Amino acid sequence: MKKEITIREATTEDLTDLAEISRTTWEGHDYLEQVSENWLKQQGFFVGEINGRVIACGKLTTLPGEIAWLEGLRVHTNFKGKGYGKKLANEILRIAKARVDQGLLKTIQFSTYISNAQSISIAENQGFRADEHFHVISMENPPVIKHPVTLTKFIPTAKDFSIYPGHAPCGWKYINYNCEDSLEWMQKNAEFWQVETGAKFLTANRGTEISPLTAAMNDTQGFIQGILALAEKKRLDYLEMMIHDSHTNILATAIENGFSYWDEQGVANLSVYKFLL
Numbered sequence: 001m002k003k004e005i006t007i008r009e010a011t012t013e014d015l016t017d018l019a020e021i022s023r024t025t026w027e028g029h030d031y032l033e034q035v036s037e038n039w040l041k042q043q044g045f046f047v048g049e050i051n052g053r054v055i056a057c058g059k060l061t062t063l064p065g066e067i068a069w070l071e072g073l074r075v076h077t078n079f080k081g082k083g084y085g086k087k088l089a090n091e092i093l094r095i096a097k098a099r100v101d102q103g104l105l106k107t108i109q110f111s112t113y114i115s116n117a118q119s120i121s122i123a124e125n126q127g128f129r130a131d132e133h134f135h136v137i138s139m140e141n142p143p144v145i146k147h148p149v150t151l152t153k154f155i156p157t158a159k160d161f162s163i164y165p166g167h168a169p170c171g172w173k174y175i176n177y178n179c180e181d182s183l184e185w186m187q188k189n190a191e192f193w194q195v196e197t198g199a200k201f202l203t204a205n206r207g208t209e210i211s212p213l214t215a216a217m218n219d220t221q222g223f224i225q226g227i228l229a230l231a232e233k234k235r236l237d238y239l240e241m242m243i244h245d246s247h248t249n250i251l252a253t254a255i256e257n258g259f260s261y262w263d264e265q266g267v268a269n270l271s272v273y274k275f276l277l
């Protein structure tokens with residue numbers, strides 16, 4: 001018989017169960033375990049519990065522009081297919097919609113990888129529709145660059161994000177950079193790098209996610225060399241890049257230099273979804 005799930009705010013006592021969920025997600029390459037302690041310090045981290053064991057979780061985060069951002073929806077692999085993820089997602093959406101109705105937030109969004117069929121199905125049934133598309137590509141064991149590259153940090157302006165028609169990537173969050181508090185949020189959650197040849201890019205604070213900025217459009221090779229120089233500087237053995245579907249020149253240069261897709265080649269594999277209020 002299917003057991004009833006109890007949904008509540010997460011606590012520090014849930015960390016062990018959350019770690020187990022993370023280790024059974026994406027073949028152990030999930031980020032949940034890394035961020036759980038930090039999410040506990042914020043509001044909006046929910047778990048689903050059965051008989052004292054946490055078997056699911058989800059996060060409601062407020063982003064610039066008064067956006068309710070849904071992330072981290074996970075169900076332990078042993079409890080999938082029983083409707084627990086759907087029930088948790090519906091409860092988090094209910095809370096988000098209530099905050100919109102109260103005037104505390106303006107819209108509800110999230111992003112997910114194309115193969116996350118269960119989450120996409122739940123979201124589309126709830127009333128979400130894809131709003132923008134991105135390419136996630138990666139590289140393991142980046143090569144050592146042949147010529148020295150000078151990297152400097154800088155403080156971004158809105159112009160640095162002008163290549164993005166709507167959302168600018170910062171890791172797996174996608175930010176409306178036209179909002180008043182966007183730049184401040186970005187500076188707290190990313191590092192900004194400029195290459196001596198002119199290219200600029202950001203790296204999310206969590207570590208390996210990279211996205212181009214406006215100046216990279218006219219210096220795609222410098223952008224790639226800057227990324228490889230940063231990998232050498234920080235001793236990174238894995239890089240992940242988020243590129244907007246319209247930035248075909250940057251995408252082509254990245255592929256030529258050894259970045260690749262996880263699955264089907266050449267297809268936008270991450271979408272930002274928006275709830276139709």
